[in-house]
Amino acid sequence: MSGLEVLGLSLLAGVILLGALGTVISKDLVRAVLWLALTLVATAGIYLKLLAGFLAGTQVLLYAGGVITLAIFAVMLSQRVEGAGVRQESRGLVVGALAAIAVGGVLVAGILAAPLAAAAAVPPPSVTDLAASFMGEFLLPFEVLSVLLVAVMVAAITIARRTDP
Amino acid sequence: MSPLTLCLLVPALPALAALLIGLVPALRRRGDLAAGVSITAAALSLGAALWLLLDPAPPLQAVARWLPFAGSTLAELGVRLDGTNAPMLVVVGLVALCVQIYSVGYLSDEPPASRGRYFTWQSLFLLAMQGFVLSPNLLQLFVFYELIGLCSYLLIGFWHERPSAGRAAVKAFWVTKFGDVGFLIGIIVAWSWFGTFDLRELDAAVRTGPLPDLAWIVPALIFCGVASKSAQVPLHVWLPDAMEGPTPVSALLHAATMVAAGVFLLVRTTFLFEMSPAVQTVVMYVGAGTALFAALQGLAQNDIKRVLAYSTCSQLGLMVAALGAGAVLSGYFHLLTHAFFKALLFLAAGSAIHAIHTNDLRAMGGLARAMRWTALLFGLGALALAGIPPLSGFFSKELVLAALVDHPVALALALATTLLTPYYMGRAFLLAFVGTPRSEAARHAHESGWSLLGPMLALAIPAAAAGFLLPDFARSLGVEGGFHFDALGAVAVGLALVGLGAAWFLHGPRRAGRADALPAGFLALVRSSAIDDFYEILWRRVLLVFSRMVGWFDRYVVDGMINVVGAATLALGGGLRRVQTGLARDYVLALFLGLVALAAWGVWGT
Amino acid sequence: MSDVQACLLLAAAMFSIGVYGVLTRRNAIGILLAVELMANAVNINLVAFGRLHGGPTGQIFALFAIALTVAEVALGLALVLLLARTQRTADVDEARLLRG
Numbered sequence: 105m106s107g108l109e110v111l112g113l114s115l116l117a118g119v120i121l122l123g124a125l126g127t128v129i130s131k132d133l134v135r136a137v138l139w140l141a142l143t144l145v146a147t148a149g150i151y152l153k154l155l156a157g158f159l160a161g162t163q164v165l166l167y168a169g170g171v172i173t174l175a176i177f178a179v180m181l182s183q184r185v186e187g188a189g190v191r192q193e194s195r196g197l198v199v200g201a202l203a204a205i206a207v208g209g210v211l212v213a214g215i216l217a218a219p220l221a222a223a224a225a226v227p228p229p230s231v232t233d234l235a236a237s238f239m240g241e242f243l244l245p246f247e248v249l250s251v252l253l254v255a256v257m258v259a260a261i262t263i264a265r266r267t268d269p
Numbered sequence: 270m271s272p273l274t275l276c277l278l279v280p281a282l283p284a285l286a287a288l289l290i291g292l293v294p295a296l297r298r299r300g301d302l303a304a305g306v307s308i309t310a311a312a313l314s315l316g317a318a319l320w321l322l323l324d325p326a327p328p329l330q331a332v333a334r335w336l337p338f339a340g341s342t343l344a345e346l347g348v349r350l351d352g353t354n355a356p357m358l359v360v361v362g363l364v365a366l367c368v369q370i371y372s373v374g375y376l377s378d379e380p381p382a383s384r385g386r387y388f389t390w391q392s393l394f395l396l397a398m399q400g401f402v403l404s405p406n407l408l409q410l411f412v413f414y415e416l417i418g419l420c421s422y423l424l425i426g427f428w429h430e431r432p433s434a435g436r437a438a439v440k441a442f443w444v445t446k447f448g449d450v451g452f453l454i455g456i457i458v459a460w461s462w463f464g465t466f467d468l469r470e471l472d473a474a475v476r477t478g479p480l481p482d483l484a485w486i487v488p489a490l491i492f493c494g495v496a497s498k499s500a501q502v503p504l505h506v507w508l509p510d511a512m513e514g515p516t517p518v519s520a521l522l523h524a525a526t527m528v529a530a531g532v533f534l535l536v537r538t539t540f541l542f543e544m545s546p547a548v549q550t551v552v553m554y555v556g557a558g559t560a561l562f563a564a565l566q567g568l569a570q571n572d573i574k575r576v577l578a579y580s581t582c583s584q585l586g587l588m589v590a591a592l593g594a595g596a597v598l599s600g601y602f603h604l605l606t607h608a609f610f611k612a613l614l615f616l617a618a619g620s621a622i623h624a625i626h627t628n629d630l631r632a633m634g635g636l637a638r639a640m641r642w643t644a645l646l647f648g649l650g651a652l653a654l655a656g657i658p659p660l661s662g663f664f665s666k667e668l669v670l671a672a673l674v675d676h677p678v679a680l681a682l683a684l685a686t687t688l689l690t691p692y693y694m695g696r697a698f699l700l701a702f703v704g705t706p707r708s709e710a711a712r713h714a715h716e717s718g719w720s721l722l723g724p725m726l727a728l729a730i731p732a733a734a735a736g737f738l739l740p741d742f743a744r745s746l747g748v749e750g751g752f753h754f755d756a757l758g759a760v761a762v763g764l765a766l767v768g769l770g771a772a773w774f775l776h777g778p779r780r781a782g783r784a785d786a787l788p789a790g791f792l793a794l795v796r797s798s799a800i801d802d803f804y805e806i807l808w809r810r811v812l813l814v815f816s817r818m819v820g821w822f823d824r825y826v827v828d829g830m831i832n833v834v835g836a837a838t839l840a841l842g843g844g845l846r847r848v849q850t851g852l853a854r855d856y857v858l859a860l861f862l863g864l865v866a867l868a869a870w871g872v873w874g875t
Numbered sequence: 876m877s878d879v880q881a882c883l884l885l886a887a888a889m890f891s892i893g894v895y896g897v898l899t900r901r902n903a904i905g906i907l908l909a910v911e912l913m914a915n916a917v918n919i920n921l922v923a924f925g926r927l928h929g930g931p932t933g934q935i936f937a938l939f940a941i942a943l944t945v946a947e948v949a950l951g952l953a954l955v956l957l958l959a960r961t962q963r964t965a966d967v968d969e970a971r972l973l974r975g
Contacts, residue, residue, distance in 0.1 A: 113878060117885045124889050127908050128896030140908050143889075147915050150882060154926045156934050159941075163918075166941055171911065171948050178904055178952040182959040196854070200898035203858055206865045208891030214872040215883045226929035234938070237931045242939075249942055256946040264953035851974025853967055858898055 113153060119146040133183075137175045144168050155228035272326040275317045276348045279358055280399040282317070286310035287392035290385060300384030301373070307388035308369050311395055315362035318399075322355045325745075330405050330469065344466060349405035352745040353601075357402045357533060360605050361526050363731070364612045365395045367724035368521040371616055374720030375517055375623055387427060387515075394420035398526050402533065406466040407456045410534065414452070414494065417527050418445045424522060425514040437510035444507040448497020455490025459541070462487070472540045485545035491538055492552055499531030500582045501589060502559045506801055508582050509566075512574040512628075516619030519574060524581050524615050525608035532585065532604050535592045543595070553593030557673070557682035560586030564689040568696075568787060569795040572628045573618050576697045580654065581611055583686055587669050590679055596672030598748050602739060603665035610653035610662055610732040616725045617647035620717040621701055625710035630700040633711050637702040640716045644702040646725045651698050653732050655691035655765045664736035667758045674757065688764040695772025696786075704778050882923040890916035903955040903965045907948060914944040 123146060126139030144167040151160035229237075238246050290296050290303045297303055332347030369391055376384055397420055401413035418441075426438030460466055462481050463474045495501070500508040511523050522528070535542070535552075542549050560583045567579035584607050591600035620643040621636055622628055637644035653662035666687065673680040706712040716722075739752055775786035785792055889912055896909025918937045925933015959965040 109878065113881055117881070120885065121888060121892070124892040124912050127912060128892055128899065128905075133902060133904055136905060136908055140911060143912065144915060147919060150885070150919055151922055153878065154882060154922050156922050156925070156937070159922060159934050159937055162938060162941060166945055167911075167915075171945055174949060174952055175904065175908065178955060181956055182904065182965045197899055199858065200895050203861050203865075203898055204891040204895035207861055207868075207894045208887055210865050210868040210872060211887035211890065212884060214868060215880065215887060217872060220877065220880055220883075220927065228926065229931035229934060233931045234934060237935050242935055245939060249939065253942070253946055256950050260949050260953040263950070264956045849974060851971035853970065854898055861894055861898070 109153075116146055116149045116153065119143075120150070133179045134176065137172060137179060140175070141168055141172045144172070158231050158234060270320075272321060272329055272350065273331055273348070275321050276329070276331075276350050276403060278317045279314050279321075279362070280396050280403060282310040282314040283307070283392040283395035283399070287389055287396060290392065291389040297385030297389065298382050300379070300381030300388075303385040303388040304369070304373050307392045308366065308373075310392060311362065311366045311369050314395065314399065315359070315366050318355075318358040318362045321350060322359050325352070325355070326350075328352065332405055332467075344408045345406060346409060347405050348403040349468070350403065352747055353536065354402045354533075356605060356742060356745060358399060360608050361395075361398050361402060364525040364608055364728065365391070365398070365521060367727050368517045368612065368616070371520075371619070371721055371724040372515070372517040374718055375619060376515065383427075387424075390420055390423045390427070391521075394424065394522070394527075398530065401530055406468055407459065407471070407538075408466045410537070411449070411453060411456055411494075414449060414498070414530065414534070417530055418442060418449065418498070421445070421511070421522055421527055424518040425511050427514055427518065431513065434513040437507075437513040441507040441511050444504055445497045448493045448495075448504055451490045451493025452495075455487050455493070458490065459487045468537060475540050475544055480544055485548050488538070488542040488545055488548045489551075491534070491541065492548065492555075495531040495535050495589070496555065497531075498534075499528050499585045499589060500559075501555050501586060502562050503800065505559065505563065505582050506804060509575050509578045512572070512578050516574065516615055516622060519578070520612045520615030520619065523578060524611035528581060528585055529604050529608060532588045532592065532600060535589065536597055536601050536604075539592065539595075539597055542593075549593050549595060551593070553590050553673075553676060553679050556586045556589030556591070556593055557679040557686075558586070559583070560590060560686040561682045561689075562586075564686045564693065565795055567693040568689065569785075569792045570693075571630050573622070573630050573633070573697055573701060574615070574628050576630075576693055577611070577614055577618060580614075580690065580694065581607075583690065584611070584654070587666070587683060587686065590683060591669045591672040594672045594676060594679070596668070598743055598746060599665070599668035599672040601746070602742060603669050605742075606653070606661040606665040606732070606735050609728055609735060610650045610660070613646060613725060613728040613732050614650035614654065616721070616728065617643050617650060618701075620721050620725065621647075621714075623717060623721070624714040625708070627708075627710065630697065632708040633701040634704045634707040635702070636706070636711060636714055639714045640702075642716060642722050642725075644698075646722075646729050647702065648698055649729055650732060651691075651694040654694055655769060656687065656761055657765055658762065659736060660733050661731065661735035663762070664739055664752055667752065667754070667761060668739075670757050670761055671753075671755075684760070684764060687761050688768050691765045691768030692772050695769045696776045699772060699776045699778075879923050879927050882919055886916040886919040886923065889913075889919070901966050901968055903958060903967050904952070906967065907951050907955065910951075911944070911948065914940065 120143055123139050123143030127136050127143060130136040130139055145164060148160040148163040148168075151157075151163060286307045286309070290306055296306065328349075328351035330347065330349040332345035334342045335346040336342070336344040369388070372387065372391070376387060379387070394417065397413050397416035401410060401417060404410040404413055422438045422442040425441055426434050428434045456466065459471065462484075463471055463478075465471060465474070497504040508523060508528070512519055514522075542552065563579045563583035563586060567576050567583065570576045570579060584603070588600040588603050588607070591603065621633065621640065624636070624640060624643075625633065627633075649660070653660040656663045656666040670680065670683055670687070673683055706714075736752075743749065893909045893911075893913035893916060896912060897906055900906045900909060918940050921933050921937040921940065923933075925931070925937070955965060958967075958970065962969050
């Protein structure tokens with residue numbers, strides 16, 4: 105990789121990791137959601153680096169737009185239910201950290217041990233290629249996904265509606 | 270009817286009666302109906318026994334396989350009839366029948382349900398006794414021995430509302446059981462050496478083969494059983510207390526039959542005792558010692574039934590002594606004559622007790638005036654017991670003394686007994702029937718009814734005349750034995766007369782019925798409860814302590830092992846339970862740890 | 876190291892941070908946010924491998940994963956609201972009825 109690539113990648117990686125840490129450590133829930141937003145946008149940057157433009161756009165739209173909004177609303181609504189401010193003391197920090205390090209360690213070891221060739225020489229898939237795949241090879245999962253989304257919508261409404269008079 | 274059928278009928282009829290009365294509540298609650306069934310069965314059983322005796326067939330033995338073992342038979346069940354036990358069947362049957370008829374009158378005050386219970390046990394006992402007499406092998410002898418012991422317990426404790434009766438029943442049971450343990454071990458040892466329980470086969474094996482070195486163990490152990498049931502010292506302690514039962518029970522069990530079972534066992538297993546002269550000598554001295562010891566005890570009793578109980582103990586001692594000396598005819602004949610006159614004595618005493626509602630001699634007196642027949646029959650029994658000719662006791666006692674001629678010490682003991690026996694019987698007779706009445710009840714006594722007197726008369730006849738059947742009896746046994754009147758016999762009669770005279774002198778009318786005429790110190794010694802105290806200590810300090818230790822072991826070690834397993838399981842469960850904290854985070858942690866493990870295996874595993 | 880490898884390592888780090896968050900956060904929404912991190916780490920993995928092998932499969936799977944994750948978050952938040960309403964607080968440590 106060229107020096108510029110390395111710099112760019114390092115920058116993005118730094119932002120992502122910083123944002124991730126902020127998400128899990130921040131005591132204020134709203135701030136945590138915002139840290140997550142930062143992380144997700146930086147992730148879109150990684151997708152761009154990996155030549156997945158459509159995916160990057162989708163990432164920003166869905167996550168930074170949809171999920172973050174959803175999360176903010178949820179935080180506000182649950183705050184109202186609770187009445188008090190959102191408390192966020194965490195417990196079992198050491199155990200969690202150890203488990204996280206264990207997971208990470210194993211994954212890293214696996215990655216480093218794997219024989220990975222360089223990136224393929226073929227050009228990355230275009231949107232047309234993606235569309236053709238959706239309508240061709242992955243038609244069934246695509247349709248099922250739409251059904252699933254409907255189901256999830258109905259379920260979410262049913263679960264979250266107020267039942268008391 | 271074939272001899273075998275008759276043999277089987279003898280125990281089967283009372284068994285049937287016992288089952289019927291025992292299992293049919295309607296029958297049991299009607300006391301008189303139960304009595305009828307029981308007496309009918311007893312009478313028919315006696316009929317069968319008489320037929321077998323009077324129409325003798327060759328000896329028969331019929332057995333059926335009972336316990337299989339390693340392909341062949343371990344134990345058999347059956348009957349055996351020969352010249353030895355045929356007379357015993359008749360004697361037992363006759364005494365039992367008389368006692369049962371007597372009981373109808375004696376227990377007329379009892380509630381009907383109680384009487385039903387009584388006759389159930391009486392029939393059961395008759396079954397046990399006749400089964401015992403007919404047993405062909407040691408194991409069956411033991412089984413019926415135990416059954417006899419059970420019936421003794423049931424009948425002694427018949428008036429179970431009285432705590433003293435319950436205690437006496439338990440005491441009888443325990444002491445006889447203690448001896449029976451030795452008996453059982455003896456049976457097993459004999460089986461292990463000779464390979465059989467059957468009496469005929471054992472007899473043959475003992476006569477032919479070489480005997481094991483420790484052969485004396487078998488008769489010694491069997492004698493344990495004999496000593497406990499026949500109340501030899503030191504296992505005699507249960508017999509006086511057994512007088513808590515109704516008097517007919519005392520007459521049947523503790524005079525004529527149950528205690529005689531031990532002696533009969535000795536008769537049946539004589540061939541085993543002949544293996545060891547040493548054991549025979551011990552048996553003889555135990556018997557002679559018991560005879561004198563019990564006679565001394567009999568001098569000091571104020572309860573008329575206890576006098577008779579100790580008298581029974583003493584006479585049993587004489588029987589055992591004779592058998593120890595090897596004289597089967599003597600011991601056995603005395604057993605049979607004793608059955609008659611002792612049962613008669615008990616029934617007569619019961620008649621007096623029934624009239625004045627007390628056993629105490631000091632509250633009696635002058636009963637002969639009102640109760641002529643009772644007095645007459647009691648006197649007859651007493652004279653027979655004393656050995657006055659020509660009553661049956663004279664012949665049998667003379668035979669016993671003749672058997673001991675070669676053993677001076679034993680003979681001396683027996684002669685001393687011969688002196689004391691008439692004395693205490695005379696004392697009892699005089700205190701009860703002669704002189705002036707010493708209590709209100711004695712003054713108002715009247716003669717008992719014929720339901721009581723009839724059986725007494727029936728027993729009086731053989732008590733008086735059985736001596737003349739001696740030659741037939743000897744022939745039935747297959748031994749030659751006759752009766753010779755010699756110097757020893759004269760001495761015996763003389764001693765009897767001296768004893769009677771002493772009684773007349775010390776307790777007769779001129780003494781105005783004083784009960785205690787012997788030196789006070791002597792009487793105190795005789796009446797001391799030293800032996801009973803010794804057993805009490807043995808029971809409490811040794812046996813119960815040991816039982817408590819065993820109980821502790823059972824509770825804390827044996828049960829403890831199980832409890833430990835249970836507790837460990839619970840502890841393990843309790844510990845494992847903590848894994849389920851209910852917090853989702855902990856379950857997720859477990860999930861991730863599993864993931865790490867799998868991934869590690871994927872990365873580094875082979 | 877190639878950029879694919881670097882992205883994989885980055886995804887691994889992001890994933891472990893997400894694990895830490897799942898195990899440590901007390902508030903239910905906080906846990907969901909950490910789960911989001913993990914899901915995104917997986918997505919980076921998918922895209923990286925897709926880049927490695929060529930062809931659209933990697934990105935297709937990533938798109939599916941995004942859709943599913945969004946749906947899951949939506950449902951999860953609905954459940955969190957229900958939980959908060961039921962036990963008056965969003966603290967997951969309060970939900971302990973299945974304790975053994």
